[in-house]
Amino acid sequence: MMRAAGALLWRELGDRSIEIALIHRPKYDDWTLPKGKIEEGETALQCAYRELIEETGIKAAFTRQLGSVEYEESGQRKRVIFWAAHCALDASAFIPNEEVDEMCWLSAEDALVAATHGSDKEIIENFMSQEGRTDTLIILRHTKALERGDWDEEDSQRTLSEVGFDQAQLLLKHLEPFAIEEVYTSDYVRCVQTVTPLAHSRGLTITQVPSLNEETFETDPLRSVSFANALKQDEKNILICSHNPVIPTMLRGILNTKLKNKDLIKLEPGDAWIVHRVRGEIVGLDYLSIGN
Secondary structure, three states: OEEEEEEEEEEEOOOOOEEEEEEEEOOOOEEEOOEEEOOOOOOHHHHHHHHHHHHHOOOOEEEEEEEEEEEEEOOEEEEEEEEEEEEOHHHOOOOOOOOOOEEEEEEHHHHHHHOOOHHHHHHHHHHHOOOOOOEEEEEEEOOOEOOHHHOOOOHHHOOEOHHHHHHHHHHHHHHHHHOOOEEEEOOOHHHHHHHHHHHHHHOOOEEEOHHHOHHHHHHOOHHHHHHHHHHOOOOOOEEEEEOOOHHHHHHHHHOOOOOOOOOOOOOOOOOEEEEEEEOOEEEEEEEEOOOO
């Protein structure tokens, strides 16, 4: 099966109404959502972000997954996973390219009618059934650190391994689509080192928070929950970096009843939970692995 990824690009007008972008591909003479084949070594999210830029010239802030669709194309089964991508009104100018000659902004209802393919209509309907504007709270496990047994100093000073430093650089591409605006981290060295490349690339200040470290968690586990609960009220895209013992408790503490029992897989180094919220209320939860 061919694996592909795409984005539903949308913008908000001054009157709070929403418009969705459809692109025209002269090769197929269709109106569709931006999407393309996942390249080797690329995650679905990276593919969706790249394809959106290549096909429209627009950089948008990705939020929640909208699900996937499957269909037959040229005799081959194809599976496409989509994300919602919010575009600022002043950054929504289309740039024509070899594959796409036109793009139009339509109301959600008109986009549903104009879309050529049933699979695109399905994604548009999914988008319409949920709140449009969401903010993203990313809860990240630090990347690979040196083993405890190989470290003779205070655990708080334990650094990343070579693999961990490489993973921290990889996070730049993995997290770029989410347009992070604020960075908070445990004050342990391995966490600070994990977020430093990302913070520098976006020109952000790193805020070190003792409530997110392992020692504080052992004595008062609810401090991490209180911190995350306060942050989730902010209507911004925020990154929190912490440790594996802390993250499950913190996440369960902020999830609403509907999502409380969601299976929380153990995060590997550098993996993250992507929490979607509307005015402080959590409405969705996605998992991001830097290895997939």
